[in-house]
Amino acid sequence: MDVARxxxxxxxxxxxxxxxxxxxxxxxxxxxxxxxxxxGWRPATAARSLRAGPGAAALVAVHDGAAGARAGSTLDxxxxxxxxxDDGDVTLAVHAASSVEHAAHLMRRWWAERRYAGFxxxxxxxxxxxxxxxxxxxxxxxxxxxxxxxxxxxxxSVVLDDATAFAQVGEFLADLGHRRVAMLTGAEGLLAxxxxxTAIRSALAGSGIEFDAVSGDGVxxxxxxxxSLLSSGSRPTAVVTDDDxxxxxxxxxxxxxxxxxxxxxxxxxxxxxPACRLTTPSLTAVPYPVHALGNAVGHALLxxxxxxxxxxxxxxxxxxxxxxxxxxxxxxxxxxx
Amino acid sequence: MDVARxxxxxxxxxxxxxxxxxxxxxxxxxxxxxxxxxxGWRPATAARSLRAGPGAAALVAVHDGAAGARAGSTLDxxxxxxxxxDDGDVTLAVHAASSVEHAAHLMRRWWAERRYAGFxxxxxxxxxxxxxxxxxxxxxxxxxxxxxxxxxxxxxSVVLDDATAFAQVGEFLADLGHRRVAMLTGAEGLLAxxxxxTAIRSALAGSGIEFDAVSGDGVxxxxxxxxSLLSSGSRPTAVVTDDDxxxxxxxxxxxxxxxxxxxxxxxxxxxxxPACRLTTPSLTAVPYPVHALGNAVGHALLxxxxxxxxxxxxxxxxxxxxxxxxxxxxxxxxxxx
DNA sequence: TTGAAAGCGCTACCAC
DNA sequence: GTGGTAGCGCTTTCAA
Numbered sequence: 001m002d003v004a005r006x007x008x009x010x011x012x013x014x015x016x017x018x019x020x021x022x023x024x025x026x027x028x029x030x031x032x033x034x035x036x037x038x039x040g041w042r043p044a045t046a047a048r049s050l051r052a053g054p055g056a057a058a059l060v061a062v063h064d065g066a067a068g069a070r071a072g073s074t075l076d077x078x079x080x081x082x083x084x085x086d087d088g089d090v091t092l093a094v095h096a097a098s099s100v101e102h103a104a105h106l107m108r109r110w111w112a113e114r115r116y117a118g119f120x121x122x123x124x125x126x127x128x129x130x131x132x133x134x135x136x137x138x139x140x141x142x143x144x145x146x147x148x149x150x151x152x153x154x155x156x157s158v159v160l161d162d163a164t165a166f167a168q169v170g171e172f173l174a175d176l177g178h179r180r181v182a183m184l185t186g187a188e189g190l191l192a193x194x195x196x197x198t199a200i201r202s203a204l205a206g207s208g209i210e211f212d213a214v215s216g217d218g219v220x221x222x223x224x225x226x227x228s229l230l231s232s233g234s235r236p237t238a239v240v241t242d243d244d245x246x247x248x249x250x251x252x253x254x255x256x257x258x259x260x261x262x263x264x265x266x267x268x269x270x271x272x273x274p275a276c277r278l279t280t281p282s283l284t285a286v287p288y289p290v291h292a293l294g295n296a297v298g299h300a301l302l303x304x305x306x307x308x309x310x311x312x313x314x315x316x317x318x319x320x321x322x323x324x325x326x327x328x329x330x331x332x333x334x335x336x337x
Numbered sequence: 338m339d340v341a342r343x344x345x346x347x348x349x350x351x352x353x354x355x356x357x358x359x360x361x362x363x364x365x366x367x368x369x370x371x372x373x374x375x376x377g378w379r380p381a382t383a384a385r386s387l388r389a390g391p392g393a394a395a396l397v398a399v400h401d402g403a404a405g406a407r408a409g410s411t412l413d414x415x416x417x418x419x420x421x422x423d424d425g426d427v428t429l430a431v432h433a434a435s436s437v438e439h440a441a442h443l444m445r446r447w448w449a450e451r452r453y454a455g456f457x458x459x460x461x462x463x464x465x466x467x468x469x470x471x472x473x474x475x476x477x478x479x480x481x482x483x484x485x486x487x488x489x490x491x492x493x494s495v496v497l498d499d500a501t502a503f504a505q506v507g508e509f510l511a512d513l514g515h516r517r518v519a520m521l522t523g524a525e526g527l528l529a530x531x532x533x534x535t536a537i538r539s540a541l542a543g544s545g546i547e548f549d550a551v552s553g554d555g556v557x558x559x560x561x562x563x564x565s566l567l568s569s570g571s572r573p574t575a576v577v578t579d580d581d582x583x584x585x586x587x588x589x590x591x592x593x594x595x596x597x598x599x600x601x602x603x604x605x606x607x608x609x610x611p612a613c614r615l616t617t618p619s620l621t622a623v624p625y626p627v628h629a630l631g632n633a634v635g636h637a638l639l640x641x642x643x644x645x646x647x648x649x650x651x652x653x654x655x656x657x658x659x660x661x662x663x664x665x666x667x668x669x670x671x672x673x674x
Numbered sequence: 675t676t677g678a679a680a681g682c683g684c685t686a687c688c689a690c
Numbered sequence: 691g692t693g694g695t696a697g698c699g700c701t702t703t704c705a706a
Contacts, residue, residue: 009676009677010676010677010678011677011678011699011700011701012676012677012678012679012701012702012703013675013676013677014700015700015701015702016675016676016701016702019701021701021702023675023676024675024676025675025676028675028676040449041449042446042449042450043450043699043700043701044387044450044451044698044699044700045383045386045391045447045450045451045452046382046383046384046386046387046391046451046698046699046700047387047682047698047699047700047701048699048700048701049382049383049386049682049700050381050383050384050387050681050682050683050684050698050699050700050701051681051682051699051700051701051702052682052700052701054382054383058430061412063412063413063416074412075398075400075411075412075431075433076400076433078431078432078433079400079433079434079435082432082433082434083435091432092432093395093430093431093432094412094415094430094431094432094433095415095419095428095429095430095431096412096413096415096416096419096431097416097419098416098420109379110382112377112378112379113379113380113381113382114381114382114383114683115382218611219611219612219614219615220611220614220615223615245612248585248612249615252615252616252617255617256617274555274556274557275556275582275585277556277557278556278557278560278586278589279589280589280592280593346692346693347692347693347694348683348684348685348693348694349685349686349687349692349693349694349695350691350692350693351684352684352685352686353685353686353691353692356685358685358686360691360692361691361692362691362692365691365692380683380684380685381682381683381684383682383683383684384682384683384684384685384698385683385684385685386684386698387682387683387684387685387697387698387699387700388683388684388685388686388697388698389684389685389698451699
């Protein structure tokens with residue numbers, strides 16, 4: 001090692017000094033660190049991984065168009081997660097796959113290549129090839145979203161408490177006096193959108209309020225679904241969408257059909273975004289705390305990876321990430337008879 | 338190696354067989370490949386990198402809110418690039434940084450750690466800390482966008498031919514009879530948005546058409562800029578935006594101010610997206626060929642990495658990615674006096 | 675507290 | 691065609 005020579009010590013001492021191991025004279029350590037810094041030296045990842053195993057985790061984003069609004073925020077999530085990870089020596093890399101199956105394939109392969117120490121999975125589907133693939137691997141995994149089926153004990157789930165938030169949406173609309181509510185869900189297979197629909201349905205159950213969930217996967221189909229929903233004879237007086245883009249579409253279609261929002265139709269966007277504040281009327285929305293969610297992912301990841309090192313401790317489950325209260329803006333009001 | 342033992346050969350033969358080197362009996366090769374496959378064995382990335390250097394490149398996405406509409410499509414771009422790369426053994430990893438400086442820091446660090454074989458840089462700024470950092474490194478780099486300053490000969494730029502497309506927008510609006518045209522640019526520092534503004538300005542120059550470019554970085558400031566632009570006494574009869582979200586804002590503000598689109602105001606979205614088709618009126622837009630762009634990035638990356646291996650050949654520059662003709666929809670028309 | 679040396683898993687060179 | 695083996699750059703025993 002250049003650093004070792006320049007500092008006049010052996011490579012072992014350099015290694016100790018840099019990894020903060022004790023057993024090195026304080027002066028020596030400082031000298032080594034200084035020299036390393038001057039030389040701009042950093043340990044080679046490959047050499048380090050060869051002994052210690054990989055120090056990076058991967059998130060394979062699936063871009064098949066079904067991911068809905070949250071797809072766009074994957075990088076925001078990763079940014080937030082990286083804030084946490086930067087303190088340690090774990091990094092989170094993102095890769096893109098065009099289908100769930102391909103994502104599963106890549107993770108299986110990269111695990112075999114010992115390229116990554118663990119994986120983050122987001123946008124869970126009901127039958128998810130990624131879970132099937134990872135289940136048989138001894139890989140540490142962080143799930144964003146609670147899966148329907150039980151998962152290995154070593155895994156961790158970071159869950160967004162949007163069931164609570166969506167129940168609150170249901171109550172809010174009920175309190176306003178709405179009697180016919182519809183939800184425009186994202187892709188059918190998406191677990192998150194299902195859970196949201198279920199939450200609002202249960203909140204409304206027993207109150208005699210009519211509730212329908214229609215699927216509108218992708219902007220075009222969403223637009224078609226909105227169209228038929230609002231043109232129907234017994235159209236709802238309130239529509240809840242899964243994402244912000246679809247909510248924008250609802251506003252547009254309503255305007256075209258001469259349905260006044262919020263008086264004749266209330267609209268709630270299931271995922272808030274800056275754009276929701278700028279429409280006319282502005283959209284009442286469920287907050288989407290990407291930053292908090294990302295931070296939680298960072299912590300969970302650190303947790304599973306550490307637990308994987310020291311097989312003893314189990315990765316404690318994380319608390320659901322609080323979504324916060326509904327952001328009430330201009331698109332909701334009591335229905336006018 | 339397990340595979341070597343199971344196949345009854347030495348590790349050397351396994352290595353040769355797997356890397357397609359000649360000098361292995363065909364039967365042996367097949368047997369080795371079969372055994373490796375059965376055992377699900379793949380070479381450890383770390384060990385391989387230790388000898389051959391890293392086989393992955395990284396794109397550090399900057400998420401400081403200034404990136405504009407294209408930020409959301411980073412993963413689409415990477416998906417398209419990966420299609421190309423999957424054939425070789427190069428992979429492209431994405432990381433997220435919260436500022437250009439942080440991105441520069443990460444790349445410098447990862448290069449020192451020999452973690453990545455090269456970098457892809459997107460969303461160039463006028464004074465870009467990333468270029469400053471990478472310039473002094475012998476790292477292969479693919480730039481998305483042509484930089485203003487000269488760059489190392491080994492680098493490659495993948496450029497989108499949107500100057501042509503934006504010049505075409507200028508001509509289109511001139512032909513329609515517009516005399517006052519404004520452009521809502523993205524973040525000031527962004528090179529791409531500048532080039533677009535310049536292209537449209539030159540196209541309009543000499544025709545006596547008034548042209549103004551106002552900056553609206555981030556949705557809120559964009560909304561404010563649109564507001565003052567459309568409220569002004571001598572408001573333009575045509576507005577071109579850098580991205581699709583801003584175009585949506587323009588439509589909304591116009592509606593609120595009772596300005597009829599397209600009759601009293603034409604709107605052109607500088608970056609097409611599915612949402613552009615769904616507004617009322619639908620938005621005339623400049624196509625944004627993410628897929629082609631991503632493929633080009635994949636090829637360019639393969640090029641620079643290969644050139645880096647065999648120092649002899651220079652990485653040939655790639656042709657600009659063709660944007661295609663303006664998508665004329667409902668938001669543009671001749672101005673009514 | 676420090677140095678010497680083994681070894682992580684692979685590739686590539688040199689014998690055979 | 692195939693096997694032995696050095697060595698990539700680190701971490702980590704084990705001795706000194």
